Amino acid sequence: MSPDFLSGIRFTDLTWAGAGPFGTKVFSDFGAEVLKIESMSRPDPVRRGGPFKDGVAGTNRSGYFASRNTGKRSISLDLKNPEGREIALRLIAQSDVVSNNFGPGAMERLGLTYDEVRAVKPDIIYLSMPMYGEDGPLSTLLGVGMTIAAVTGLMWMTGYGRGEKPLGPGTHYPDHAANPYHAAFAVLAALRYRRHTGRGMKIDLSQVESTANFVGASILEASVHDREPEHTGNRSRRDAPHNVFRCAGEDAWCAIAVESDTEWLALAATIGRQDLAARPELRRAAGRLAATEELEAAVTAWTRAHGAVEAGTILQNASVPAARVSSARDLVEEDTQLAARGYWQTLEHPEMGPSLFTAPPFTIDGERVELRRPPLFGEHTQEVLTGLLGMSDAEIAELAERKILA
Amino acid sequence: MTPGFRPYTGIRVLDLTHNLARYATRLFADLGAEVIRVEPPGGLPDRARDTADVPGGPETFAFHNASKQSVVLELGGNEGRAAFADLVRGAQVVFLERGGPLGANDIPWLRDLNRTATITHVSPYGLGGPMQDAPASDLTLQSAGGIAWMTGRGDEPPLRLPGGQSAMVVSVYAAVATAVCLFDAETRGRGHILDVSAQEAIAHSLQNAIQVWDLERRISHRAGEGTRDASENIYECRDGHVFLASPPTTGVSWKGLLGWMAEVGHPSLAPFSEPQWLDRKYRSKPEARAAFKPLFEAFTRNFTRQELVENALKRRIVMAPVSRVHDVLGDPQLAHRQYFVRLGEGGPRFPGAPYKMSEPVWGVSPPPALGQHDAPAARG
Numbered sequence: 001m002s003p004d005f006l007s008g009i010r011f012t013d014l015t016w017a018g019a020g021p022f023g024t025k026v027f028s029d030f031g032a033e034v035l036k037i038e039s040m041s042r043p044d045p046v047r048r049g050g051p052f053k054d055g056v057a058g059t060n061r062s063g064y065f066a067s068r069n070t071g072k073r074s075i076s077l078d079l080k081n082p083e084g085r086e087i088a089l090r091l092i093a094q095s096d097v098v099s100n101n102f103g104p105g106a107m108e109r110l111g112l113t114y115d116e117v118r119a120v121k122p123d124i125i126y127l128s129m130p131m132y133g134e135d136g137p138l139s140t141l142l143g144v145g146m147t148i149a150a151v152t153g154l155m156w157m158t159g160y161g162r163g164e165k166p167l168g169p170g171t172h173y174p175d176h177a178a179n180p181y182h183a184a185f186a187v188l189a190a191l192r193y194r195r196h197t198g199r200g201m202k203i204d205l206s207q208v209e210s211t212a213n214f215v216g217a218s219i220l221e222a223s224v225h226d227r228e229p230e231h232t233g234n235r236s237r238r239d240a241p242h243n244v245f246r247c248a249g250e251d252a253w254c255a256i257a258v259e260s261d262t263e264w265l266a267l268a269a270t271i272g273r274q275d276l277a278a279r280p281e282l283r284r285a286a287g288r289l290a291a292t293e294e295l296e297a298a299v300t301a302w303t304r305a306h307g308a309v310e311a312g313t314i315l316q317n318a319s320v321p322a323a324r325v326s327s328a329r330d331l332v333e334e335d336t337q338l339a340a341r342g343y344w345q346t347l348e349h350p351e352m353g354p355s356l357f358t359a360p361p362f363t364i365d366g367e368r369v370e371l372r373r374p375p376l377f378g379e380h381t382q383e384v385l386t387g388l389l390g391m392s393d394a395e396i397a398e399l400a401e402r403k404i405l406a
Numbered sequence: 407m408t409p410g411f412r413p414y415t416g417i418r419v420l421d422l423t424h425n426l427a428r429y430a431t432r433l434f435a436d437l438g439a440e441v442i443r444v445e446p447p448g449g450l451p452d453r454a455r456d457t458a459d460v461p462g463g464p465e466t467f468a469f470h471n472a473s474k475q476s477v478v479l480e481l482g483g484n485e486g487r488a489a490f491a492d493l494v495r496g497a498q499v500v501f502l503e504r505g506g507p508l509g510a511n512d513i514p515w516l517r518d519l520n521r522t523a524t525i526t527h528v529s530p531y532g533l534g535g536p537m538q539d540a541p542a543s544d545l546t547l548q549s550a551g552g553i554a555w556m557t558g559r560g561d562e563p564p565l566r567l568p569g570g571q572s573a574m575v576v577s578v579y580a581a582v583a584t585a586v587c588l589f590d591a592e593t594r595g596r597g598h599i600l601d602v603s604a605q606e607a608i609a610h611s612l613q614n615a616i617q618v619w620d621l622e623r624r625i626s627h628r629a630g631e632g633t634r635d636a637s638e639n640i641y642e643c644r645d646g647h648v649f650l651a652s653p654p655t656t657g658v659s660w661k662g663l664l665g666w667m668a669e670v671g672h673p674s675l676a677p678f679s680e681p682q683w684l685d686r687k688y689r690s691k692p693e694a695r696a697a698f699k700p701l702f703e704a705f706t707r708n709f710t711r712q713e714l715v716e717n718a719l720k721r722r723i724v725m726a727p728v729s730r731v732h733d734v735l736g737d738p739q740l741a742h743r744q745y746f747v748r749l750g751e752g753g754p755r756f757p758g759a760p761y762k763m764s765e766p767v768w769g770v771s772p773p774p775a776l777g778q779h780d781a782p783a784a785r786g
Contacts, residue, residue, distance in 0.1 A: 147726040330555075337531050
């Protein structure tokens with residue numbers, strides 16, 4: 001389906017890089033008109049960052065950009081130019097939401113604060129998402145997704161356990177779920193609030209505060225007991241064996257997670273260790289936890305003789321939670337579940353050709369949300385300035401001549 | 407203005423989630439929805455799982471179920487089912503999760519009871535496909551979704567993220583999709599059925615790994631090869647660890663760093679001034695990471711976290727302390743912004759709102775006891 005659920009909602013979207021655009025993409029995918037304001041005077045870093053089609057860099061060739069901006073319209077506009085700002089305000093006056101993920105002070109320098117925007121659109125929904133919030137002693141600290149992981153405890157807790165040093169997530173994890181989706185949820189809530197009260201609002205989303213909720217249960221544990229929660233890596237605090245096990249083949253791994261007495265007995269039977277199943281002290285989680293090393297060695301002896309997919313399948317069929325540890329290639333090329341559910345979408349793109357996209361991770365009424373390709377840089381400038389602002393071709397040409405639309 | 411109106415005032419969510427999707431319904435509850443956990447007489451499965459017998463159990467339960475209500479209904483019996491049907495007729499959202507009292511087979515019945523409700527079903531692998539009924543857990547979902555592959559040391563097993571992240575990820579996707587459907591229901595009177603897969607939600611949050619494979623045929627690996635700049639790492643300092651990200655593409659940060667080393671006359675400046683450190687390709691190689699770490703750590707070991715952060719602020723370097731979880735409670739920035747709230751009067755400090763709204767609409771209250779809202783008067 002090409003959903004029209006949010007048709008009639010318009011964004012003037014100043015977000016860039018990862019977290020901001022991933023959040024506003026929800027709206028364009030559901031039929032809202034998201035006007036992405038971009039300028040080559042300060043290009044979106046993900047247009048400059050890879051991967052690129054065939055490894056060849058280019059403004060319209062970044063897969064990172066493509067995956068964050070489906071269905072949006074790109075307006076090239078230099079906001080640092082006073083006339084550029086005036087045009088932005090005219091777009092905002094006809095928008096429901098204005099969104100940015102700049103650091104503190106940037107919107108002041110552009111002359112686009114909440115108050116300045118509200119002067120042209122009193123019921124605007126104004127989304128800001130700086131890293132650490134707009135005020136306070138560390139508000140100007142520069143950051144990326146991993147910095148947010150660092151100050152929220154997420155990085156500290158990501159490790160193999162055993163009292164080792166922290167490793168942290170392998171990605172800028174907070175950028176890819178917590179912050180874009182908290183932001184999208186907040187804007188949707190604000191839209192309903194406006195519908196019933198007539199009032200807009202400002203949403204000040206500190207990405208640190210947002211991400212802290214993703215480790216909220218651990219923070220609460222530290223708060224209640226006034227101590228550092230134990231982190232166990234792939235192991236569980238409740239039961240064993242519960243880990244990632246090496247399988248036959250190069251860099252091949254299977255996750256196996258026993259979480260009940262029944263699953264333990266099924267696992268022991270499957271790996272041919274009736275002797276372990278028969279031991280009474282292993283019939284309860286506490287006994288298995290005490291014997292973690294021994295049980296992991298027994299499981300490894302079995303997994304090393306099986307491929308990762310095979311091991312996962314055998315154990316799933318025996319009702320033991322298990323799964324191959326998949327790489328991105330495995331997901332795309334070999335995952336039968338994702339394929340069966342129609343998760344992958346290939347979109348034609350004028351410069352990238354056919355490119356692969358992940359569908360939104362759900363079906364609605366049995367159908368997938370069909371994505372629309374991301375915009376080329378400035379692709380919709382003329383159309384929007386003409387259609388929405390009623391500018392003439394001559395006016396637009398003159399602005400372009402003076403590099404205001406670049 | 408409507409006094410006391412909150413974003414989800416007037417919305418009733420019947421909540422049968424018990425693991426993966428509990429945070430989704432909590433997001434609605436904190437913004438004014440009436441979120442009712444509909445529990446069998448023994449409680450939904452999390453009441454037996456997240457107990458004081460397990461470290462962190464009660465805190466996990468409280469975090470995921472704050473602000474909600476609880477009623478007890480035996481959905482196996484006619485009386486309970488009839489009472490539930492009445493609730494469904496007056497609800498705008500019904501949230502189901504695999505393994506709960508109602509499943510995918512009950513969706514047609516729910517749809518018949520209420521044509522305009524949004525019915526959201528959350529499960530490990532989604533409905534349909536060979537894995538629909540496969541057993542799953544947080545560890546296996548992070549593995550099947552691709553995020554575990556990307557974390558850990560190169561010569562050791564892939565590593566999951568901490569704190570039950572599979573539930574956090576699928577919950578925010580489920581909450582947003584439900585909110586979009588609710589918006590459509592209130593605009594056009596259309597009800598929807600959402601089928602949300604945790605595996606797909608995780609695979610949707612892999613940074614650019616899918617595109618790296620599709621466009622350049624490279625596999626983003628936990629060793630960081632080809633994906634992370636040599637500087638992006640954790641370094642020891644005098645009293646803990648700091649994280650640094652200083653690729654030469656963010657020119658200010660890299661120049662600021664070298665300038666600081668020059669000021670204090672640190673011997674690592676000379677090797678870092680070699681031309682290969684301006685080469686993006688070199689800096690993404692494992693040997694560059696290996697070379698970077700001792701050079702930079704020789705510098706950071708002279709400073710405390712506080713000193714490093716002060717300089718990061720002053721010199722515009724992307725560097726931050728690696729906080730322990732307990733440290734987060736004392737974070738000066740979070741304190742300045744009055745981030746933490748109390749869970750109930752005199753209760754423990756509790757994570758505050760994920761977003762600050764200029765209207766006073768967010769609030770959190772303690773999780774419900776089983777059946778606390780059985781009497782209709784206790785609700786609303």
